[in-house]
Amino acid sequence: MSNGAGARPEHRPATVTARTLLRALAALLAACLMTIGATASAHAAPQDDLIKVFVVPDPAQTGGQLATLQSIAASTLGDASRSGEIFDLNRGQAQKDGGALTDPADQLHPGWILRLPQDASGPDVQLARDTGAQSATSAPPASGQQTSATFTFPLAAAVAVLGAFLLALITAGIVGRRKVRKAYAATVRAVRGLGEPMRRRRLLMQRRATGRRFATDAESVRRAYGTLGEFAPTRQQPEKPVHALRVDATGVTVWLAASDSADAPWTNVDSTRWRRPAAATGWLTRGDEPGTAAQASVGAACLVRAGTDEDGEPVFVDLSRLDGVLSVSGDRTVARDVVQNLLAEIARTRPNTPVTVLRGADGDLPLAVPDGLRQLPRVDAPAPAAPVAGRGTVRAGASRRPVRGLVVVTGTPGEREAAELAALCGPGGAGWTGLVYGEAGGAHWRWRTDADGHVDIPVLDVRLTVPA
Structure with a gap:
């Protein structure tokens, strides 16, 4: 079909390929996101390493009263007599200021973090991460501060994201390949256009040099007319028309009719062209003098150089x-x-x-x-x-x-x-x-x-x- 509808199937394979690549890209991106989510979940802090603690407040925040193990047990466990449990959990544990709880009667210092039994509750109970030692226990945030989470990005996820990005670039290149080709072709044309005036000027200078050469080169004209005499009529054979000649330093080439041929030293080049070396004997140096018919034939010719061939040599045609x-x-x-x-x-x-x-x-x-x-x-x-x-x-x-x-x-x-x-x-x-x-x-x-x-x-x- 020659209408537009008939031409659409020609572009369908490229469209299907582009859509397939886009779908593959979407699937890969979804897989990357799932991998990142799973990795983040795997690296999130598990709930079973959180413990309940009490942070000893500054007396300025409690009206001048210092916290004791008994007051802590009363407010978090509901029973002051359970202060011994709190002491047992924190005995000898180094605090941030270098101190440690060694006796139930020891004074508590502001900022100390004391572990509490798991059944502790109340507004003064906070959660902290248990790292195996009190000195390494992460302190809970102060009142009014926001918690922050540590997020790690594994190598596998990074590779997946990089692969998705590369696939996106490849897909964009395939989908936009026609625009890329058009842009490249336009760039090539622009570059060529910049050099076109110079190329034309150079060709014109070469052609003008050829015109000056023709105006002063009488030798090639003499040799061309001399060559015509070799095909002029004689007593033995009629004239063989020469339709064109090429004259150069090493010899002469003539164009004859396909039905004509030339004797040695001429050799056949193709169906119409024959060539003779420059050193071969010409017609004027043969034993016989040219007859009147031969002279008339050469005199009737009107050889003109139509131009130069790819080797820069002049080619004559006979306007007669x-x-x-x-x-x-x-x-x-x-x-x-x-x-x-x-x-x-x-x-x-x-x-x-x-x-x-x-x-x-x-x-x-x-x-x-x-x-x-x-x-x-x-x-x-x-x-x-x-x-x-x-x-x-x-x-x-x-x-x-x-x-x-x-x-x-x-x-x-x-x-x-x-x-x-x-x-x-x-x-x-x-x-x-x-x-x-x-x-x-x-x-x-x-x-x-x-x-x-x-x-x-x-x-x-x-x-x-x-x-x-």
């Missing part, structure tokens, strides 16, 4: 193989950089190439035409011939078309711009090449950019870093 319109979409700023770089490349190798710039329906990013190109405000294009059946503005199997002129559209072409593209770049038109940084319907070449300055070229299965 475009035969129509290139659509560069994705991040608009980087897409504009792609077209700007292609214009700069053409200005270096094919100066004075005519260029016309059309503003698309959403074209809001201006483009500067390099000084080496000849910008035309408007081109009067011939009316396009009727298209061949099954072929649109850009054919699926593009053939070579020399770059005679460039039509640049800044943004997605509107109805008027699309008509001018068809007239200038389509079949039967002026034979120009279209460069659009925006979505162009029916384009055979489609490149896509991202905000980090990369361009994906699906037909070559490569991702390049765009100069800026």
Whole structure:
């Protein structure tokens, strides 16, 4: 089910787990409380170690009369003749002041604690704890004072309470794990956000350095055009179209059609790529001089460096193989950089190439035409011939078309711009090449950019870093 009710069972296991843990926590806490209560009861003073005593009062509290064994026996036992029992219970017992009762006629001192028979009663009878010796007997509280109890907390109870606390923390973590994950993800995004401007600035500086490198690197261009001659037509075999090249210090890599192959010293990399070491003999050093057809083939090519690969090496594409319109979409700023770089490349190798710039329906990013190109405000294009059946503005199997002129559209072409593209770049038109940084319907070449300055070229299965 796709509704909300159908989605609830997906969360039920987590809810049941949380409830189970909460119930276990409650049971553990209850057990802890029972343990503590039982321990406290076990450590409470038992009633059978309490004895009855009489505390000899100060004469100031009795109107100047001193207490005697007889008066104590009369007030607590109801019979003065039982004073001997009190004497027997306290004979020789040390008192707090160091004195002791050694004779029935001895004077009693205020503060002495005298034991009484268990049947003693009355307002003067108090309870005290029997510790086995009179000197250790706990004195009863004075009149008006509150009693205090000693409470001990055993180790087992402490461990139980600690375990309950840890379980509570674990339970809270499980119950709130989604919030914790969200908080962690938010923190990671915030940290990344702090470094994002610096990362973008660093990438932009690297791309600008690539643009400066392209402006001064004529050697890689010479080597790229030299490589094309190895696949130019000869008396023995027709031309093998090279759709892209990668030039580096150790060799050259070319992209051929899947149905083509290359002879030694070329070795196959995959279904479309072939590689030759830099030290291998090139076409210009073979025994045969290049023929007119080979020279014409190389001269018709329009190699441009679209960017650098992951190793920082330039990758060339041949715009003469475009035969129509290139659509560069994705991040608009980087897409504009792609077209700007292609214009700069053409200005270096094919100066004075005519260029016309059309503003698309959403074209809001201006483009500067390099000084080496000849910008035309408007081109009067011939009316396009009727298209061949099954072929649109850009054919699926593009053939070579020399770059005679460039039509640049800044943004997605509107109805008027699309008509001018068809007239200038389509079949039967002026034979120009279209460069659009925006979505162009029916384009055979489609490149896509991202905000980090990369361009994906699906037909070559490569991702390049765009100069800026």
